[in-house]
Amino acid sequence: xxxxxxxxxxxxxxxxxxxxxxxxxxxxxxxxxxxxxxxxxxxxxxxxxxxxxxxxxxxxxxxxxxxxxxxxxxxxxxxxxxxxxxxxxxxxxxxxxxxxxxxxxxxxxxxxxxxxxxxxxxxxxxxxxxxxxxxxxxxxxxxxxxxxxxxxxxxxxxxxxxxxxxxxxxxxxxxxxxxxxxxxxxxxxxxxxxxxxxxxxxxxxxxxxxxxxxxxxxxxxxxxxxxxxxxxxxxxxxxxxxxxxxxxxxxxxxxxxxxxxxxxxxxxxxxxxxxxxxxxxxxxxxxxxxxxxxxxxxxxxxxxxxxxxxxxxxxxxxxxxxxxxxxxxxxxxxxxxxxxxxxxxxxxxxxxxxxxxx
Ligand code: MRU
Numbered sequence: 001x002x003x004x005x006x007x008x009x010x011x012x013x014x015x016x017x018x019x020x021x022x023x024x025x026x027x028x029x030x031x032x033x034x035x036x037x038x039x040x041x042x043x044x045x046x047x048x049x050x051x052x053x054x055x056x057x058x059x060x061x062x063x064x065x066x067x068x069x070x071x072x073x074x075x076x077x078x079x080x081x082x083x084x085x086x087x088x089x090x091x092x093x094x095x096x097x098x099x100x101x102x103x104x105x106x107x108x109x110x111x112x113x114x115x116x117x118x119x120x121x122x123x124x125x126x127x128x129x130x131x132x133x134x135x136x137x138x139x140x141x142x143x144x145x146x147x148x149x150x151x152x153x154x155x156x157x158x159x160x161x162x163x164x165x166x167x168x169x170x171x172x173x174x175x176x177x178x179x180x181x182x183x184x185x186x187x188x189x190x191x192x193x194x195x196x197x198x199x200x201x202x203x204x205x206x207x208x209x210x211x212x213x214x215x216x217x218x219x220x221x222x223x224x225x226x227x228x229x230x231x232x233x234x235x236x237x238x239x240x241x242x243x244x245x246x247x248x249x250x251x252x253x254x255x256x257x258x259x260x261x262x263x264x265x266x267x268x269x270x271x272x273x274x275x276x277x278x279x280x281x282x283x284x285x286x287x288x289x290x291x292x293x294x295x296x297x298x299x300x301x302x303x304x305x306x307x308x309x310x311x312x313x314x315x316x317x318x319x320x321x322x323x324x325x326x327x328x329x330x331x332x333x334x335x336x337x338x339x340x341x342x343x344x345x346x347x348x349x350x351x352x353x354x355x356x357x358x
Contacts, residue, residue, distance in 0.1 A: 003165070003166035003171075003172050003173065003180070003209070003213065004017070004166050004167060004209060004212060005017070005166070005170070006019065006046055006051055006166065006167045006168075006170055007046055007051060007054055007055055007058065007134070007170050009058055009061075009127070009130060009131055009134065010030070012030055012032065013030045013031050013032040013062060014030070014031045014037050014055070014058045014059065014062055015028055015029070015030050015031075016028065016029055016031065016040055016045050016046050016055070017046075017167070018045050019044060019045060019046060019047060019167055019204075019205060020043070020044055020045060022167075022204055022205055022208055023204055023205075023207070023208035029045065031059075031062070032062075032066070033062070033066065034059045034060065034062045034063030034066065034082055034085065034086075035085060037055060037056075037058065037059030037062060038059060038085045038086050038088075038089050040055065041055050041056065041059075041086070041089040041090060041096075042089045042090065044199070047090075047163075047167075047168065047201070048093075048163060048164065048165075048167060048168020048169060048240070049093035049094070049095040049096075049168070049169075049240065049241065049242045049243075049274075049278055050095050050137055050140075050141075050168065050169035050170065050171070050174070050275055050277070050278070051137075051167065051168050051169050051170045052089070052090060052093045052095055052096050052099075053093070053095030053096055053098055053099035053133065053137075053277060054099070054130075054133055054134050054137055054169075054170040056086045056089070056096050056099040056100055056103075057099040057102065057103055057129065057130040057133040057134070058130045058133075058134070059082075059086055060079070060082055060083060060086060060099075060100065060103040060126065060130070061103065061126040061127045061129065061130035063078070063079070063082035063085075064078070064079060064082065064107070064122070064123055064126045065123050065126065065127060067123075069119075070119070071119075072111055072117075072119065072122065075119060075122065076107070076111070079103075079104065079107055083100045083103070083104060086099075086100055087100055090292060091290045091291075091292050092242045092243055092251055092289065092290060092291060092292045092317065092318050093242045093243065094242070094243040094277070094278060094279075094280045095242075095275070095277050095278055098277040099133060099277075102129070102133065103126065103129060103130070106125060106126060106129035107122065107125075107126060109125070110122040110125035110126065113125075134170055137169055137170050137171040137275075138170075138171040138172065139171075139332075140171060140275045140276075140332040141169055141171030141172035141173060141174060141177040141275075141332075142171070142172055142177070142181070143332035143333075144174055144177055144178065144273050144274075144275065144330055144331060144332050145172055145173075145177035145178050145180060145181030145182075146181055147330050147331075147332075147334060147335050148177070148178030148181070148182070148238060148271065148273050148330040148335075149178055149181040149182035149185055149187070151178075151236065151238075151269070151271060151328065151330070151335070152178065152179070152182040152187055152189065152235070152236055152238075153187070153189070153235030153236060154187055154188070155187060155188040155189065156188075156189070156190070156233060156234075156235045157189070157190050157191075157192055157218075157228075157233050157234045157235060158179060158189050158190075158191055158192070158234065158235055158236045158237065158238060159191070159192040159193075159194070159225070159228070159229070159234050159236075159237045159238075159259070159268075160175045160176065160179070160191060160192075160193060160194075160202075160206065160237070160238055160239055161175075161194055161196060161202065161237075161239045161240075161252065161253055161255055161256050161259055162196045162201045162202060162206070162239070162240065162252070162253035162255075162256075163176075163196075163201040163202065163205035163206040163209065164176055164239060164240025164273065165177075165205070165206055165209040165210075166209060167205050167209055168205075168240060169275075173209075173240075174240045174241075174273040174274055174275070174330075175238040175239050175240045175271075175273045176206065176209065176210070177273065178238050178271075178273050178330065179191060179210075179215065179238065180213065180215070183215055189215070189216070190216040190217065190218060191206075191210055191215060191216070191217040191218070192217075192218050192220055192228055192234065193206045193207050193210070193217050193218065193219050193220065194220055194221065194222045194224070194225055194255065194259075195219065195220070195221050195222060196222065196253060196255060197222055197255075197299075198298040198299045198315060199294075199298055199317075200302075201253065202219070203219055207219050222255055225255075225258070225259055225262060226262050229259075229262045229263060229265075229266040229268055230266055232266070234266075234268050235268070235269075236268065236269045236270075236271060237259060237260075237263050237268055237269070237270045237271065238271045238272075238273055238330075239252050239253075239256050239259070239270075239271070239272055239273070240252060240253075240272070240273060240274060241272050241273075241274035241278050241329075242278070242318055243278060243280050243289050244272070244274060244278055244279050244280065244329065244344070245280055245283045245284060245285050245286050245288065245289060246279075246280070246281045246282075246283060246284055246285075246340075246341060246344060246345070247284060247285045247286075247323050247340055247341050247344075248323030248326060248329060248336075248338070248340025248341070248344060249285050249286025249287075249289070249320055249321065249322055249323050250272050250274075250286065250320065250321045250323070250326060250329070251286060251289045251291065251318045251319070251320050251321075252272070252318060252319070252321065253317070253318060253319075254316055254317060254318055254319050255319070256318075256319055256321055257319040257320065257321045257325075258319075260321040260322075260325040260326065261325065263325070264325050269327040269328075270321075270325060270326055270327050271326075271327055271328050271329075271330055272321075272326055272328075272329045272330065273329075273330040273331075274329065274330075274331060275331060275332055276331050276332060276333060276347060276348060279331075279344055279347065279348050281344070281345070281348050286320035286321075286322065286323075287320075289318075289320055291316050291317070291318050291319075291320075292316070292317040292318060293314075293315060293316055293317070294315045294316075294317045295315065296313035296315060298315055299313045299314075299315050300313060323338065323340050324338075326338075326340075329343075329344070329347075331347055333347050334347065
């Protein structure tokens with residue numbers, strides 16, 4: 001299944017497609033220093049929770065590889081600094097912290113099996129682990145896509161929010177992975193794509209990604225969401241997630257919460273598609289999810305052109321949709337439904353195949 005690749009590990013460094021410049025320019029950058037990778041995450045060269053996780057894993061591997069440390073102790077101390085740098089890039093996407101912990105675990109394991117002596121082997125193991133994280137995303141998205149496709153209508157309109165596609169996961173996409181698999185299975189879907197102000201991930205990225213794959217779409221502005229849900233023609237909504245609390249409350253791109261409220265009003269099923277790495281079982285509810293506040297210029301300007309006077313601005317990048325508005329949460333291990341407190345716990349369990357299906 002074709003889909004765009006936002007990030008790649010190459011011997012010379014981490015190569016990323018610059019998502020800030022899409023759809024007008026397709027530009028790749030090669031990062032040779034882990035601090036550049038961290039900056040690329042903060043500045044949205046790469047974005048979307050799972051892709052941020054892949055970038056962080058590769059960035060940590062790059063940092064360990066470029067380190068001049070000559071002992072495991074020094075390298076371990078440097079790893080802490082590297083991980084600290086990544087942990088400050090974007091606060092809401094829990095995949096970032098998941099990836100950092102995973103790379104720390106890989107380091108411990110590599111040191112143990114190298115007997116604490118072979119630095120080259122430890123460095124190589126970190127690179128392999130980052131590549132593995134990336135490879136897993138593809139398989140995970142395909143599984144999410146298969147579970148989710150069964151929940152899509154046979155034909156007609158579906159709606160999404162932001163960009164939860166290949167650009168956002170480094171795989172098939174979560175929400176768009178569901179739509180891709182459903183389309184491949186022969187469902188005749190048209191995707192309603194809200195532009196997703198202020199950063200326009202819908203207009204710039206989702207519209208571009210779907211167009212590349214020949215999936216029919218209609219671009220709408222954010223304030224058209226209610227109008228289109230009221231028509232009765234939208235068979236389902238499927239969105240991604242940046243962090244899902246233990247009770248199912250879900251943080252996703254700003255605008256997701258009002259979409260879920262409107263979906264309830266108009267009886268449209270509202271699905272969240274996300275990998276298990278997006279579950280944060282350490283927090284009880286969405287109240288505890290940190291919401292990133294981004295620069296005012298994203299609101300006062302569009303593509304560098306000022307559209308508002310110099311006034312006070314709010315720019316929360318995410319909102320939290322309460323679990324009661326979510327019809328089901330689709331992960332690579334199956335489909336969880338309420339009561340999420342129980343089903344997500346099973347989903348987050350170590351064994352594959354747990355959680356309710358369908
Ligand atoms: O600010 P962004 O572009 O990183 O926000 C992205 C989203 O909100 C996505 O819906 C979410 O990360 C899921 S991506 C599969």
